[in-house]
Amino acid sequence: MSMSLVLFFIWAVAANLLAMIPSRDNHWRRAYVLIAVGIPLLGYVTWQNGPWVGLLVLAAGMSLLRWPVIYLGRWARRVAGGNADGGGK
Template identity: 75%
Template sequence: MSFSLTLVCLWAVIANILAMTPSADNHWRNAYVLIAVGIPLAGFVTMQHGPWVGLLVLAGGCSILRWPVIYLGRWLRRGATRGPAE
């Protein structure tokens, strides 16, 4: 296994451990750190293994961090329905 895929597996294990720990802010601080580390890791995997493996890693990260992705989708949808005049 390559170094980038090893790092992504380590990221996934850490994300699951963080999800099992109690948190006062509903894990949002953990999610911000995981996003900040996960995006460059996805780019590193894409650089080493190509876009298809990079998309699989991105989909895995989105499944682990699903609530930030859901809130981003709601925010984008809300902004698209307002229109440019508002």
């Protein structure tokens, strides 16, 4: 197994352990740190193992950090002109 995948699995275990610890800010500070570490790690995995493995790692990371991805999607729709709430404005 390549070093990048070992680092990714350590990142995934750390993300799960951090999610189990109570937090006052709903884990957002931890999510920011995990994102900051995970993006370069995703690039390293993709560079070392190819784009298909990179896509699998991206999907795994998105499933672990699903709320930042959901909020990013809502923000992108709002910026693009669509209404994320479904209500009229």
